[in-house]
Each structure stands twice: as C-alpha cells, then as structure tokens.
Amino acid sequence: MAETNDLQAHGMSLPWPDRKSIYMLRGGSRFGFDANQDYQMPADEWNAIKANPDAIKPILSWFVNDHYTNQLPRLLTLERYYQAENDIHFWRSDKAPDRADNRITSGLPRYITDQKVGYQFGNPLKFAYSDPDNPDDSGEDIVNAIAAFNDAVDEPYHEKVMSKNLNNTGRAYELTYVKQGTNDLALRAIDPAHCFVVYDTTIDLNSLFAVRYYMVKFMETTTYYVEVYTNSNVFYYTSTDSPNGEYTLTEQSPHFFGTVPITEYKLNDERLGAWEPKLDEIDAYDKSISEMSNSQEDFNNAILVISGDVDDEDDLDNAIPLTDVAGEQVTDSEGNPIYKVDSINPENRILFIKPSIIDNLNGGPTIVPTTAEYLTKELNAQGWQTYNDRLLADIHKDTNTPDVTDQNFAANASGVAMSYKLWGSDQERATQQSLYTRGIKRRIRLLATYWAKTSLIKSADEAEHVNPSYTPNLPKNDNEVITNAAVLLKTGAISNQTFWEAVESATGVKPDGEEKRMKDQKAQDKQDGLDYMDKIDGSDQDKAQGGVSDGEDDSDRPTGGTANKPAPKLGQTV
Structure with missing residues (x-):
C-alpha cells in the first residue's frame, strides 16, 4: 500500500x-x-x-x-x-x-x-x-x-x-x-x-x-x-x-x-x-549496495574483447570482405578473398582464434598473435565493505539504535555491559518520554472532562493526579528477576505488592490478580485444614462408640504393632 x-x-x-x-x-x-x-x-x-x-x-x-x-x-x-x-x-x-x-x-x-x-x-x-x-x-x-x-x-x-x-x-x-x-x-x-x-x-x-x-x-x-x-x-x-x-x-x-x-x-x-x-x-x-550489485552483474556479463583474427569461416553470411585503401578485395597468398567477421555468437562455448599474418614488403610475413579477453574492472571488495561498515556504524551511532548484528552485542553480556550499549538510547528516551507524557496528560484531561460531565468520575481535576510510567522492553533473565525480588521480599525491604509487580514480567499475572490468587489459595488451605480436623474428630467419636473401624487397612502392620490411628490432639493422652 x-x-x-x-x-x-x-x-x-x-x-x-x-x-x-x-x-x-x-x-x-x-x-x-x-x-x-x-x-x-x-x-x-x-x-x-x-x-x-x-x-x-x-x-x-x-x-x-x-x-x-x-x-x-x-x-x-x-x-x-x-x-x-x-x-x-x-x-x-x-x-x-x-x-x-x-x-x-x-x-x-x-x-x-x-x-x-x-x-x-x-x-x-x-x-x-x-x-x-x-x-x-x-x-x-x-x-x-x-x-x-x-x-x-x-x-x-x-x-x-x-x-x-x-x-x-x-x-x-x-x-x-x-x-x-x-x-x-x-x-x-x-x-x-x-x-x-x-x-x-x-x-x-x-x-x-x-x-x-x-x-x-x-x-x-x-x-x-x-x-x-x-x-x-x-x-x-x-x-x-x-x-x-x-x-x-x-x-x-x-x-x-x-x-x-x-x-x-x-x-x-x-x-x-x-x-x-x-x-x-x-x-x-x-547507492553503494546497488552499485556493488551492478558491478557483480556487469562482471558476469563482461564484454569480450578480441584482438586479431577469428576462425569463423563457416559464418560467411555475417562476414564482411576485407578491402585495402583503394577499396579492392584483399586476398591471401593463394588468391582466396579474406573476410572479417562482423559478429560473434556469444552462445558458442568455444571460440577459435588464429594469428594475423601480415605480408611485409621484403617478402617475410609478420605474425601477430590474436588475443581474446573479457573487459572488466577490478572490484575492491574490502574497500567497499569498509565503506559500508562505516556508513552503518554512523547511522546506528547517530540515531542511538543498537546494532544487534554487531559481534560485540553478545547475548551473554552482563547487565552492566548491556546498559552501556543502551546508554545513548536511554538518554534519548528520557527526553522523548517527557514530551510523550505531555500528550498523555492532555489525553487524560480530555477524557476526565467528558467523564465528569457524565458523572462517571467526581471531578475533572482528578486527571492532574494520574501519571503514566514506562517500562523499557529489554532482554531479561526471568530467573534472575524472580531471585532478586525474592531476596528483597525475604529481607522485608519490599512489600508483597512490590514483589508481585517486579515478577509480573516473568509470571504474566498482574499484581491485583496475584493478590486475589493468594487470597483464594489461603482460603482453600484453611478450608482443607478444617475438613481434615473434622475427619479426625469423626474418627475419635467412632472409636468411643464401640471401636468402629477407622477405615484404615492394618493388615500389613507387624505383630504387636500399633494400628493406624490419627495423631492425638494437643492435651489428649495417648
């Protein structure tokens, strides 16, 4: 589009x-x-x-x-x-x-x-x-x-x-x-x-x-x-x-x-x-990568330069008679006309070339070897790569954009090393977030004005107390995040709420949801404990009423051993 x-x-x-x-x-x-x-x-x-x-x-x-x-x-x-x-x-x-x-x-x-x-x-x-x-x-x-x-x-x-x-x-x-x-x-x-x-x-x-x-x-x-x-x-x-x-x-x-x-x-x-x-x-x-591509393609389609004669007598239809300065047909020593070939078929895989023979005035012929070679220009691949690398490095540096293909941008780099590589990005982001927050604050004021008129909120002035917070999307080690947060929680330096917020990126559960899950889990554990105590009380009552079996299998217990029965409650005698 x-x-x-x-x-x-x-x-x-x-x-x-x-x-x-x-x-x-x-x-x-x-x-x-x-x-x-x-x-x-x-x-x-x-x-x-x-x-x-x-x-x-x-x-x-x-x-x-x-x-x-x-x-x-x-x-x-x-x-x-x-x-x-x-x-x-x-x-x-x-x-x-x-x-x-x-x-x-x-x-x-x-x-x-x-x-x-x-x-x-x-x-x-x-x-x-x-x-x-x-x-x-x-x-x-x-x-x-x-x-x-x-x-x-x-x-x-x-x-x-x-x-x-x-x-x-x-x-x-x-x-x-x-x-x-x-x-x-x-x-x-x-x-x-x-x-x-x-x-x-x-x-x-x-x-x-x-x-x-x-x-x-x-x-x-x-x-x-x-x-x-x-x-x-x-x-x-x-x-x-x-x-x-x-x-x-x-x-x-x-x-x-x-x-x-x-x-x-x-x-x-x-x-x-x-x-x-x-x-x-x-x-x-x-332009650089385009011209390099052009050079490679032109190299594959290079011009064939031939100096001398070509043995292509079978292609006389495309041949042109060789004439002297007077316009008369030139012949060889046997009187046969000499032709020059006007075109070369590029589809032929083999080209036969022959030396040129020039008759001198003293009667001795001069033989000039015929050559065939492709006309190409030398490609300085290393210089081209250096030029491109310099351009890319300047673009990444001046836009504060990390080059993740850089060999020094390793996945196993320490957090401190990664912070230095993102230093420029963080400085730029700090300024941009300030400007972006201005826009978001204006957005919230627009919303609050409308909500106050529809009585959804108490006052449009509440918008002034709402602030956005940003979390950079960085590569992270979930195990390290959870371990560090757990250590802080154990020392009492942070609250449960802060702990849940810290590990949200790893668990995928929002703090409010985590709090509800914890409450539900505690309620369930408490109910399980009450159910177990009720079961114990019921077993003791059965025994007092005539030794009704407690439902446990004692067949594998050694002779003289004590039958399976619940542990005594605090204050009871065994």
Missing part, C-alpha cells in the same frame, strides 16, 4: 517531479524552508470567526494549501522511506540500456523505527494515581475509568502506532471522540501527513483548532474531506476540486471536551524523525 492514495501528493514527495531527471546527494536542502514549521495565528482573529463555518473557509483554505504544498511532501517522503520506497528507486543513473541498473533499498528506516517502538512501548504503560495533598484519596473512580477505556480502545497498540508515526515523521496526532450513536469514548491515531494543529501566538502555544483532511476516490469521483475541530464544535466540509478548493459544509456538531480534541505529540522540539537527519547516509548506503 502506498503512503497515500493521492497520486498528486505522492508525486510531490519524489525528489523531482520528472523521474528522468532525479539526482541523489546533490547540494541544497532536501526539504523546503516551510516544510516543518508550526502553525500559529492571533487568538482574537480566530475567536471572532470560530463559530461561523462560512467565515472559517478562507482561513481553512490558506492553511490546508500551505500544508499540502509545503509540508506534505516531506511527510510523505519519510513515510515512503519507512515502506522501503527510498529515493534510490527514482535515481537517474545515466547507465547504458545494456548495463545493470539495480535499485536496492536497505530497509534501515524501518529497522530503526521498529527498534525504538519496541524498546519504548513493547511493555504496556502503567497509570498510577497519587494526590500529594490528599494521601487517602485513591482515585479509584478515574483509575477504573482509565483501565476500562484502555481495554476498550486497545491502548497498548495505540501507543505503538503513535510511536511509529513519531519516529518516522517527528510528530503524531490522536483524536479523542465519542462513538456515533453511543456515549462511549474512543481514540484514534491520525496520519501526520493529513493532520495539523494551529496554535495561538502566546508563549503557551494553546491549541486554537485542528484540521484533518483526506481524499476518497469512489469509482470515478474524487472527493476531499476536510474536518475542523475547535474547542466546542466539529465542522465537516467537502471539496471536489482540490483539498483547498471550494468548500461545502455538510455537517456540524458540538463536542464536550472543552478544548480541541486532537492532540499533537512531538518526538523532539524540532519535530524531526528518528532517522531523518541520517537520510544522506541512508541514500549513500542504498
């Missing part, structure tokens, strides 16, 4: 509009000056028109046109690279038609993105409630509401999609909305190539409105849908000419989130993708 269903937009993302004039690694900026700018406008101008859908149209048209023209090409280019549709596929190499011209992509962008997504969000987020001003407040209502909501929208997968968009394009968007015909909230990641937020001009950068636009082609009709989300309403427009054409309002409806329900996340303050600064090296690596 292409990164977009808009063919015009796809073409705008290619290095040049004309595929036959594409060059790689040339001077100048890869993207335009306005390719990654934040959108802003004065709040008073927006507030004056935000309730009037007709007055919004000119503002909307300008922003959509700017985004479609200046920002969309960059976003689609980055999404192309993630799908291994790199610029090498559109490179003008100026090679002859009979030369090998392979275009091989490395897949590095996908590798880097997937590594970072798995590392940061491979383990689900945890949401905890803590009110420092009221330690007795457990926030049970909002904690339960968030847990139910996360289950309903598959929140762990949603975070992975958001992280993929962030690492690819440097930005991600999510829409919080109410499912049609219900009161249930939902969450959806929006393609960064078709969404943007406009902020006010204050230092706080408050959201004024957000826009989502996309194209739908049904049969022979192409329609652009444009949605505008304000702090209180959603306006739905359509356009048949272009995304910034003549808009027709088709619907408008209120929402109850109290602010713009589309949240923008940033990977970093510059909104750069995880591997975007290394696009030059990625292109260089693609």
Whole structure:
C-alpha cells in the first residue's frame, strides 16, 4: 500500500517531479524552508470567526494549501522511506540500456523505527494515581475509568502506532471522540501527513483548532474531506476540486471536551524523525549496495574483447570482405578473398582464434598473435565493505539504535555491559518520554472532562493526579528477576505488592490478580485444614462408640504393632 492514495501528493514527495531527471546527494536542502514549521495565528482573529463555518473557509483554505504544498511532501517522503520506497528507486543513473541498473533499498528506516517502538512501548504503560495533598484519596473512580477505556480502545497498540508515526515523521496526532450513536469514548491515531494543529501566538502555544483532511476516490469521483475541530464544535466540509478548493459544509456538531480534541505529540522540539537527519547516509548506503550489485552483474556479463583474427569461416553470411585503401578485395597468398567477421555468437562455448599474418614488403610475413579477453574492472571488495561498515556504524551511532548484528552485542553480556550499549538510547528516551507524557496528560484531561460531565468520575481535576510510567522492553533473565525480588521480599525491604509487580514480567499475572490468587489459595488451605480436623474428630467419636473401624487397612502392620490411628490432639493422652 502506498503512503497515500493521492497520486498528486505522492508525486510531490519524489525528489523531482520528472523521474528522468532525479539526482541523489546533490547540494541544497532536501526539504523546503516551510516544510516543518508550526502553525500559529492571533487568538482574537480566530475567536471572532470560530463559530461561523462560512467565515472559517478562507482561513481553512490558506492553511490546508500551505500544508499540502509545503509540508506534505516531506511527510510523505519519510513515510515512503519507512515502506522501503527510498529515493534510490527514482535515481537517474545515466547507465547504458545494456548495463545493470539495480535499485536496492536497505530497509534501515524501518529497522530503526521498529527498534525504538519496541524498546519504548513493547511493555504496556502503567497509570498510577497519587494526590500529594490528599494521601487517602485513591482515585479509584478515574483509575477504573482509565483501565476500562484502555481495554476498550486497545491502548497498548495505540501507543505503538503513535510511536511509529513519531519516529518516522517527528510528530503524531490522536483524536479523542465519542462513538456515533453511543456515549462511549474512543481514540484514534491520525496520519501526520493529513493532520495539523494551529496554535495561538502566546508563549503557551494553546491549541486554537485542528484540521484533518483526506481524499476518497469512489469509482470515478474524487472527493476531499476536510474536518475542523475547535474547542466546542466539529465542522465537516467537502471539496471536489482540490483539498483547498471550494468548500461545502455538510455537517456540524458540538463536542464536550472543552478544548480541541486532537492532540499533537512531538518526538523532539524540532519535530524531526528518528532517522531523518541520517537520510544522506541512508541514500549513500542504498547507492553503494546497488552499485556493488551492478558491478557483480556487469562482471558476469563482461564484454569480450578480441584482438586479431577469428576462425569463423563457416559464418560467411555475417562476414564482411576485407578491402585495402583503394577499396579492392584483399586476398591471401593463394588468391582466396579474406573476410572479417562482423559478429560473434556469444552462445558458442568455444571460440577459435588464429594469428594475423601480415605480408611485409621484403617478402617475410609478420605474425601477430590474436588475443581474446573479457573487459572488466577490478572490484575492491574490502574497500567497499569498509565503506559500508562505516556508513552503518554512523547511522546506528547517530540515531542511538543498537546494532544487534554487531559481534560485540553478545547475548551473554552482563547487565552492566548491556546498559552501556543502551546508554545513548536511554538518554534519548528520557527526553522523548517527557514530551510523550505531555500528550498523555492532555489525553487524560480530555477524557476526565467528558467523564465528569457524565458523572462517571467526581471531578475533572482528578486527571492532574494520574501519571503514566514506562517500562523499557529489554532482554531479561526471568530467573534472575524472580531471585532478586525474592531476596528483597525475604529481607522485608519490599512489600508483597512490590514483589508481585517486579515478577509480573516473568509470571504474566498482574499484581491485583496475584493478590486475589493468594487470597483464594489461603482460603482453600484453611478450608482443607478444617475438613481434615473434622475427619479426625469423626474418627475419635467412632472409636468411643464401640471401636468402629477407622477405615484404615492394618493388615500389613507387624505383630504387636500399633494400628493406624490419627495423631492425638494437643492435651489428649495417648
């Protein structure tokens, strides 16, 4: 599937509009000056028109046109690279038609993105409630509401999609909305190539409105849908000419989130993708492995160079008479015409060559040996490998992505050694988590505002006390985790709850579930003990009433031995 269903937009993302004039690694900026700018406008101008859908149209048209023209090409280019549709596929190499011209992509962008997504969000987020001003407040209502909501929208997968968009394009968007015909909230990641937020001009950068636009082609009709989300309403427009054409309002409806329900996340303050600064090296690596493939193929199809005569007299149909400077037929000493062969059949496995004989003026012939050899260029495989290794090392280093194929990245490395190898990734992750937490906090505030209005929670202010926590998805030794946690539990340094949380990754059982299992197990053990005591009491009663058998088989007991009977209770005489 292409990164977009808009063919015009796809073409705008290619290095040049004309595929036959594409060059790689040339001077100048890869993207335009306005390719990654934040959108802003004065709040008073927006507030004056935000309730009037007709007055919004000119503002909307300008922003959509700017985004479609200046920002969309960059976003689609980055999404192309993630799908291994790199610029090498559109490179003008100026090679002859009979030369090998392979275009091989490395897949590095996908590798880097997937590594970072798995590392940061491979383990689900945890949401905890803590009110420092009221330690007795457990926030049970909002904690339960968030847990139910996360289950309903598959929140762990949603975070992975958001992280993929962030690492690819440097930005991600999510829409919080109410499912049609219900009161249930939902969450959806929006393609960064078709969404943007406009902020006010204050230092706080408050959201004024957000826009989502996309194209739908049904049969022979192409329609652009444009949605505008304000702090209180959603306006739905359509356009048949272009995304910034003549808009027709088709619907408008209120929402109850109290602010713009589309949240923008940033990977970093510059909104750069995880591997975007290394696009030059990625292109260089693609070009290197492609040219090596071409060299190998050209080597197998090398040109055969023949110097001298070829004994191919049976192929006179393709032969050309050899003439002198006067244009007269040249003959040998016996008067037979001499021909030169115009073509060589490459399918012949054997080629007969013969020396050239030149008659000298003094009568003595000169014999010139005929040679046949392939014209090839020497391949410096070691130098090529060194160059590629250097490119890969720089890409991994500068993107803080571990190279798991590195021989030094051993599976049996100690935890300290692994920590050092992931040092760069952890520093980068710390910053990215801070930015991502801002987005999640805004999401929770949107949810809490709606839940407070529907009386699901006591107050929207509870959202301020909910915080997410992250668990990096690292290689782990389950036995080591359990052993260390058990030692701490035995010393009394941690509680049972903390112990269960520590071993959850190994057991797969959540702490609440483990607590319930422990309670059930204790209750069952207690019941088993009571049942056993009842059985003992019943046996003693039977004996007192006439020596009724206790049901045990004493046939194998030695003579004079004591028959099987329950142990005496505390205080009883034997």
